[in-house]
Amino acid sequence: MQPTPVLQRAIRRLALTTKQGPHNYYKGNRTGAMGQHTKYGGYRIDWKKVRTYVCPDLSAFNLTPFVAARIEARRDRFAHTESGGPMDGKDYLRRWKEEGGTI
Known part of the structure; x- marks a missing residue:
């Protein structure tokens, strides 16, 4: 199955994939x-x-x-916790247990 002649001309103008x-x-970037490349499979960098x-x-x-x-500066930051910063993993688990979280 081949594309129509009109489509063939359009495909020829497009970049080769x-x-x-x-x-x-290999198209490269x-x-x-x-x-x-060396004959032993390594790669020698030419620093020039x-x-x-x-x-x-x-x-x-x-x-x-x-x-x-x-x-204006944003005011919707994390609520500071006991550690003085955003909620970390320990604070999250503590609050989860306080609110009735179960495994």
Whole structure:
């Protein structure tokens, strides 16, 4: 069964997928090789090909959040427990037993 001629032309224009190509076709993710395989099954990294990103000096840069100043702080936080923080596992089990929880 084959697609119609109109559909065949449309399929030719689309990107090739791994299911449409030959049995050993690997599409990859455009990262490129950063080394080469050895004949013993290992991989040797070529450090000239490894990407390095240089971050500019941000010591004098004041970062601000992407939140407007008129937004109020949230007040729907967890109720503080005996431990002083959000409910942890021990607090949950204690409260569950107090409210009549059974196994």
